[in-house]
Amino acid sequence: MYSPSTRPQPTDLDSNSTPDASSGVAVSVAALQKSFGARRVLHDLDLTIRPGEFLAIVGHSGCGKSTLLRLLANLDPASSGSILLDGTPVARQQEDLxxxxxxxxxxxxxxxxxxxxxxxxxxxADLRRQALEALNSVGLAERADDWPGQLSGGQRQRVALARALIHKPRLLLLDEPLGALDALTRIEMQGLIERLWLRHGFTAVLVTHDVTEAVALADRVILIEDGAITLDQPVALARPRERGEPAFADLEQTVLNRVLRQDHQAAPVTPPAQPTRQQRGDASLSAAQWAAYPSL
Amino acid sequence: MMAFPRLSALARPLVPWLVPLLLLAVWQAATQSGFVSSRIAPAPSAVAASAYALLISGELLHHLWSSFQRASIGFLIGGGLGFALGLLSGSIRSFELLFDTTVQMIRNVPHLALIPLVILWFGIDETGKLFLVALGVLFPVYLNTFHGIRAVDKGLIEMGKSYGLGPIGIFTQVILPGALPSILVGVRFALGFTWLTLIVSETIAASSGIGYMAMNAREFFQTDVVVVAILLYALLGKVADLAARWLEQRLLRWNPAYA
Known part of the structure; x- marks a missing residue:
């Protein structure tokens, strides 16, 4: 599935070169559909992400946001539609993401x-040097020789971040990476992700349950409901963002209200055919995906 | 809290040996006083003396060596086959579908029940004993390899693929190390089966080996030699277990359960 990388191996993660548009990839999603059996998870989804943009995707469990990310990551095939990275189908751009x-x-x-x-x-020796640089950028260089089992949950995610960044990705996909962390660690990690994004200029797509997190990090927040984008909200706040600022709080409230409104309308929006399957949510969906994955 | 806190660090390792030593002392006293006939249980001193005599004559090493050879060759053949079959069944669904039922059926036949058949096939030659040992070892290694591979976290495999590992990289860097704890459990079970099989097959049909030595001694009422043979089996079993533990500690350093 992988062709050898034609790009030079990344060497210097800590270079202070100013991010330019060429370091992020442009993403263009057109008429994307994904079904698992009879269940349609994404319908005719269109989405354009600018190079270097930080996009956050919010939505309820089972709305299809994680499915969209798995399609963007080329982990699952789309049922129909296209995903282009800089105009090339995602299946041939693996090294970029x-x-x-x-x-x-x-x-x-x-x-x-x-x-x-x-x-x-x-x-x-060369790999170790690269690893130490990457670990240094997430503040964990001194744990380089430990086993993962000796790290805390937040430290493990920082190692995972270093592992992603060492490849100098032009598109970084984040599937609720901070969901399992405690509140303080989460805020620290958000700061770290923002700093690394500003430094390297990659395009970032963050799937999250946390509207505050989405507003704190993203240039644009989209809401997915029942497999379609129902809100596309730019976040024009200066960085670094202060969570207590009135403009921040206003925007957060706007998005949150829009997300929560679905609850009151849930019954009419849900297709009448198989309401129980619809309600089973993310967990059963990912179980189905695992079942579809053979071990090799 | 530490057990036996008042003992020095030097004395503490001796604690587990207190009970065996006490048992030995009771045994010696019981036989020396004539309370127990030496034909039923020879005195420990008599056992030690005959062990020494067997060692000097070279007989002990001769039998020990043939038993050890059978154990290790049989273990390598059976373990190797079990490992290979387990890898194939664990990794390839169609292989599992084709072979697993057969393997499970054969597994449920006690392999020692084949002894009469093995004697008919191979006589009392080496081949028969190697066959039995290999058969006894094959199934624990097969089962644990199979389950170890199946139990590898699918999320790690997916991660490996998305980070550019090819099929070989996935196998050597994700699946095999992930299955290793389970495989080593299989190896420990298999070592136990090795000695069990060897004892039985050597006492029934052999012309050398510790089991043969014991059966020969029985014919001449040399109870002390029989006890020496039993102790040798215990010792060899302990050595095999230590080897397995050493392997676990070396290969599973990353696992907090073994560190």
Whole structure:
């Protein structure tokens, strides 16, 4: 599935070069549909993401936002429609994108630094040097030789972030990576992700349940309801953003109200055919996806 | 809280040996006083003396060596086959569908029940004993390899793929290390089966080995030699277990359960 990378191997994560449009990829999604059996998860979805833009996707469990991210990451095939990265189908642009999962998914039998260099080729000394640089950028260089089992949940996600960034992705996909962290660690991680995004200029797509997180980080927040985009809200706040500011709070409230409004209308919006399946939500959906994945 | 807090660090490792030593002392006293006939249970001193005599004559090492050879060759053949079959069944669905039922059926036949058949096939030759040992070892290794591979976190496999690992990389860096704890459990079970099979097959049909030594001694009422043979099995079992533990501690350093 993977062709050897034609891009030079990343070497310097900490370069202070100013981000330019070329470091982020343009994403263009057209008429995207995804069904699991008879259940349609995404209908005719269109979405354009500018190079270097930070997009947040919010929505209820089971609305299709994680499915959209898995399609963007080329983990699942679309039923129909297209996803283009800089005009090329996503299946041929794998090297440009990296995904951060909800759980860190570090290999417990590899040391922290070896996890960070997973999938990279080169001499051991060179890989280690690259890993230390990447770990340094997430503030974990001193844990390079530990096992993942010795780290806290937040530290594991920081290692996962370093592992994603060492590939110098032009598109970073974040699937609720902070969902399992405590509130303080989460705010620290949000700051870290924002700083690294500003420094490297990649395009970022963040799926989250947390409207505050979406407004704090994103240039634009979209809401997905029943497999379609129902809100497209630019966030024109200066960075770094203060969570207590009136403009921030106003915007957060606007999005939140829009997200919650669906609850009152849920019954008429839900297709009458199989309401119970509709309500089963994200968990059963991902179970179906796992079942569809053979072990090799 | 630490057990036996008042003992020094040097004395503490001796604690587990207190009970065996006490049992030995009771045994020696019981046989020396004539309370127990030496034909039923020889005195520990007599056992030690005959062990020494067997060692000097070279007989002990001769039998020990043939038993050890059978155990290790049989273990390598059976373990290797079980590992290979487990890998194939665990990784390839169609292989599992084709072979797993057969393997499970054969597994449920106690392999020692095949002894009469094995004697008919191979006589009392080496091949028969190797066959039995290999058969006894194959199934625990097969089962645990299979389940180890199936239990590998699918999320890690997906992550590996999305980070650019090819099929070989996925296998060597994700699936195999993920299955290793389970495989090593299989190896420990298999070591137990090795000695069990060896004892039985050597006492029934052999011309050398510790089991043969024990059966031969029985014919001449040399109870002390029989006890030496039993102790040797215990010792070899302990050595095998230590080897398995050493492997676990080396290969599973990352796992907090073994560190």
């Amino acid at each position: 990296r995904l951060m999962f909800q759980d860190a998914r570090l290999l417990p039998w590899k040391s922290v630094w070896a996890n960070v260099t997973l999938g990279l080729k080169g001499s051991r």
